[in-house]
Amino acid sequence: MRNFDAAKNHFELLGLSEVFELDAAQLELNYRALQAKVHPDKSASLSDSEQRQAMQRSTRVNEAYQTLKSPIRRARYLLGLKGVDTQEETNTAMPVEFLMAQMEWREAVVDAEKSRDIAALDTLDARMKIETRELEAELRDKIDTEHDYPVAAGLVRKLRFMEKLAEEIHSAYDELDN
Amino acid sequence: MALLQISEPGLSTAPHQHRLAVGIDLGTTNSLVATVRNGISVVLNDEHGRAMLPSVVRYGADGGVVAGEAAQLAQSEDPVNTIVSVKRFMGRGLTDVGDTSRLPYRFVETGEPGGMVQLRTVAGVKSPVEVSAEILKVLRQRAEASLGGELVGAVITVPAYFDDAQRQATKDAAKLAGINVLRLLNEPTAAAIAYGLDNASEGVYAVYDLGGGTFDISILRLSRGVFEVLAANGDSALGGDDFDQRIHCWLLEKNQLSALNPRDTRLLLTLARTAKEQLTDYPEARITAVLSSGELIDNVLTQAEFHSLSQNLIQRTLQPLRRALRDAKLTVADVKGVVMVGGATRMPQVQQAVGEFFGQTPLTNLDPDKVVALGAAIQANLLAGNRTGDDWLLLDVIPLSLGLETMGGLAEKVIPRNSTIPTARAQEFTTYKDGQTAMSLHVVQGERELVSDCRSLAKFELRGIPAMVAGAARIRVTFQVDADGLLNVAAREMASGIEAAIVVKPSYGLSDADITRMLQESAQHAVDDMQARAQREQQTEANQLCEAVQNALAQDGDLLDVVQRAHIEAKIAGVREALQGGGQQLIKRAMTALNEATVSFAQARMDKSVTRALSGKNISDLDIK
Numbered sequence: 097m098r099n100f101d102a103a104k105n106h107f108e109l110l111g112l113s114e115v116f117e118l119d120a121a122q123l124e125l126n127y128r129a130l131q132a133k134v135h136p137d138k139s140a141s142l143s144d145s146e147q148r149q150a151m152q153r154s155t156r157v158n159e160a161y162q163t164l165k166s167p168i169r170r171a172r173y174l175l176g177l178k179g180v181d182t183q184e185e186t187n188t189a190m191p192v193e194f195l196m197a198q199m200e201w202r203e204a205v206v207d208a209e210k211s212r213d214i215a216a217l218d219t220l221d222a223r224m225k226i227e228t229r230e231l232e233a234e235l236r237d238k239i240d241t242e243h244d245y246p247v248a249a250g251l252v253r254k255l256r257f258m259e260k261l262a263e264e265i266h267s268a269y270d271e272l273d274n
Numbered sequence: 275m276a277l278l279q280i281s282e283p284g285l286s287t288a289p290h291q292h293r294l295a296v297g298i299d300l301g302t303t304n305s306l307v308a309t310v311r312n313g314i315s316v317v318l319n320d321e322h323g324r325a326m327l328p329s330v331v332r333y334g335a336d337g338g339v340v341a342g343e344a345a346q347l348a349q350s351e352d353p354v355n356t357i358v359s360v361k362r363f364m365g366r367g368l369t370d371v372g373d374t375s376r377l378p379y380r381f382v383e384t385g386e387p388g389g390m391v392q393l394r395t396v397a398g399v400k401s402p403v404e405v406s407a408e409i410l411k412v413l414r415q416r417a418e419a420s421l422g423g424e425l426v427g428a429v430i431t432v433p434a435y436f437d438d439a440q441r442q443a444t445k446d447a448a449k450l451a452g453i454n455v456l457r458l459l460n461e462p463t464a465a466a467i468a469y470g471l472d473n474a475s476e477g478v479y480a481v482y483d484l485g486g487g488t489f490d491i492s493i494l495r496l497s498r499g500v501f502e503v504l505a506a507n508g509d510s511a512l513g514g515d516d517f518d519q520r521i522h523c524w525l526l527e528k529n530q531l532s533a534l535n536p537r538d539t540r541l542l543l544t545l546a547r548t549a550k551e552q553l554t555d556y557p558e559a560r561i562t563a564v565l566s567s568g569e570l571i572d573n574v575l576t577q578a579e580f581h582s583l584s585q586n587l588i589q590r591t592l593q594p595l596r597r598a599l600r601d602a603k604l605t606v607a608d609v610k611g612v613v614m615v616g617g618a619t620r621m622p623q624v625q626q627a628v629g630e631f632f633g634q635t636p637l638t639n640l641d642p643d644k645v646v647a648l649g650a651a652i653q654a655n656l657l658a659g660n661r662t663g664d665d666w667l668l669l670d671v672i673p674l675s676l677g678l679e680t681m682g683g684l685a686e687k688v689i690p691r692n693s694t695i696p697t698a699r700a701q702e703f704t705t706y707k708d709g710q711t712a713m714s715l716h717v718v719q720g721e722r723e724l725v726s727d728c729r730s731l732a733k734f735e736l737r738g739i740p741a742m743v744a745g746a747a748r749i750r751v752t753f754q755v756d757a758d759g760l761l762n763v764a765a766r767e768m769a770s771g772i773e774a775a776i777v778v779k780p781s782y783g784l785s786d787a788d789i790t791r792m793l794q795e796s797a798q799h800a801v802d803d804m805q806a807r808a809q810r811e812q813q814t815e816a817n818q819l820c821e822a823v824q825n826a827l828a829q830d831g832d833l834l835d836v837v838q839r840a841h842i843e844a845k846i847a848g849v850r851e852a853l854q855g856g857g858q859q860l861i862k863r864a865m866t867a868l869n870e871a872t873v874s875f876a877q878a879r880m881d882k883s884v885t886r887a888l889s890g891k892n893i894s895d896l897d898i899k
Binding site for chain 1: 426456457500593600653657658665667668669693695697754757
């Protein structure tokens with residue numbers, strides 16, 4: 097495909113403006129249109145090198161799409177473009193009450209799993225999703241409106257905890273299936 | 275061995291010529307081949323008008339091989355040399371196969387740890403890849419006879435829940451059968467293409483695919499010419515065969531039988547299958563047989579009894595179903611339609627359970643035995659470059675997470691399950707001991723936390739890391755999954771971007787040398803053009819080898835002294851000479867000589883790039899040998 101510029105960032109590649117607030121339908125449309133051009137299925141009858149190039153381009157488009165589709169990955173990436181590191185591995189200074197709440201969440205998930213209580217898990221799952229959405233709304237304000245990137249980085253660190261929690265709830269569901 | 279894809283000069287097709295491509299459903303019980311003819315996907319029948327080729331291969335003492343009907347007819351009389359359901363052994367070790375006492379084969383464990391199980395027959399030890407290749411050869415010949423020309427390539431379907439080793443084994447079997455693989459396509463996705471294009475469907479669909487030996491569930495979103503797989507799950511060791519086994523066990527119990535000989539085992543399994551099929555349309559089935567001891571078997575199995583015998587098999591399909599929906603972040607209410615695929619979905623108790631789960635009647639308007647091959651043919655036609663006017667895009671996923679072993683025998687996920695392919699992910703690693711000079715990487719696939727519960731795909735070692743303090747080295751390991759769902763792993767140096775290693779093949783896969791050997795062995799018996807094909811490949815390979823060595827000399831010639839260099843150049847000349855009219859043996863010898871002459875050069879190049887890769891850098895933790 098012509099005009100495929102590997103140097104473009106994810107937003108440019110997918111034809112979206114560099115903001116946190118995202119038109120999900122537009123992302124979907126642009127992703128599909130782009131993938132329809134670069135996907136390896138389009139060059140399966142061409143030379144090995146063309147197939148390899150298609151694989152690399154298609155991989156790149158998938159990476160961009162997955163990054164922008166996920167709010168936490170999108171925020172992390174966007175802050176990176178602004179030169180702000182979210183310091184998720186190094187910065188462990190979290191508000192005490194947030195950490196306490198996280199510990200309670202985790203214990204509740206473990207308890208629900210142990211007692212095989214699907215209803216309790218459903219409640220936790222719903223609450224987790226609400227809190228995650230609240231954090232994402234706050235993140236949008238900090239990035240798009242207030243341009244307060246250091247505070248936004250703190251919110252990404254909080255969202256990372258929520259993401260881990262979501263994974264734990266997910267695997268608790270899987271466990272209850274066994 | 276990917277050389278089959280290179281078209282020879284002067285042989286390229288005219289722009290408007292229809293390129294012959296087929297879809298092949300390589301099933302546990304039956305296999306089919308289909309193609310698009312005049313814009314319509316059709317299954318190709320054999321000369322007797324039969325669409326389905328029984329996936330059965332019989333080896334004879336004279337080295338002869340038959341696949342299909344004739345082999346199936348011999349399965350009770352010659353069970354040890356007649357291999358059925360070989361798909362269950364693809365990419366699997368002996369421990370995966372489970373209870374071998376119920377199977378009439380002589381299993382051989384390969385010397386290598388983690389090697390694929392082999393079968394001892396009267397014609398020698400055979401790998402499941404070779405057995406599958408015999409089935410594929412028959413289908414290829416059927417297609418070429420029917421279409422009147424050589425195939426450009428084929429789409430081969432695999433269960434969506436097949437792991438890397440099983441996929442690699444399938445691709446190897448196709449290569450061995452002389453088939454250019456355009457794509458490995460997931461069976462439920464193939465069915466969705468056939469179904470979706472036929473019905474112009476939009477919305478979220480579930481494909482419930484219960485075949486002879488495998489179960490898949492895929493959740494797809496169909497919209498405006500895009501087939502997007504949202505999640506896939508399944509059980510690659512659950513299928514119609516297991517229902518036969520249940521009836522078989524019931525027969526043993528009813529008649530108080532134990533440890534039957536292979537012939538009786540096969541006889542009862544065959545009768546069990548017939549009874550299962552009868553119970554789809556009739557309330558009861560009578561099973562009669564005379565065992566080799568002279569004992570008479572005469573039992574009646576009712577539908578109700580069969581349902582209770584098979585209840586927990588059906589339950590086992592509902593768990594992957596729930597997981598797939600959760601992974602797709604959807605509920606039952608979001609699913610617009612459920613497509614049934616695979617002969618085993620004809621069983622009324624299966625349709626009932628699936629209907630109850632989704633709260634709607636499953637769709638069965640396409641023949642569940644043929645829909646996968648029909649869809650594969652449509653995709654093959656597209657991939658071969660035959661423009662049909664309407665275009666569509668297929669976005670599939672990898673069914674099982676890929677990861678690396680970290681300290682304490684834990685698996686760290688690098689690419690999570692249900693990632694859209696092709697996909698790549700890089701991870702950085704460091705040394706954890708002072709002075710550590712080697713690092714071993716263990717690539718695994720699966721969802722479990724412990725490495726011992728996951729499938730081991732490959733192990734490789736990086737050597738020649740300069741001695742540094744712990745945590746000072748920095749190696750980036752990249753996982754790349756291609757559009758076939760196959761994994762390549764490479765270790766790479768960070769600063770200069772030089773590739774320091776190493777393409778990994780799963781330990782269950784076959785090396786190209788294995789395949790060459792099998793190709794040559796099979797060429798002795800085959801009546802087709804296998805020999806010529808191997809020769810063309812060898813010539814291309816020889817040319818490529820010369821070219822690769824010359825490139826290396828141009829790049830890193832400074833690692834050699836004058837004498838070493840002259841030695842290598844002489845061996846290159848030897849290969850070139852052998853290519854001028856030399857026979858296969860001569861070319862092979864010359865290539866071996868060139869390969870031997872370059873061993874230490876290759877080592878020196880590897881050391882050089884690893885040294886460059888590792889000098890003066892710094893990361894996390896890995897298990898070290």
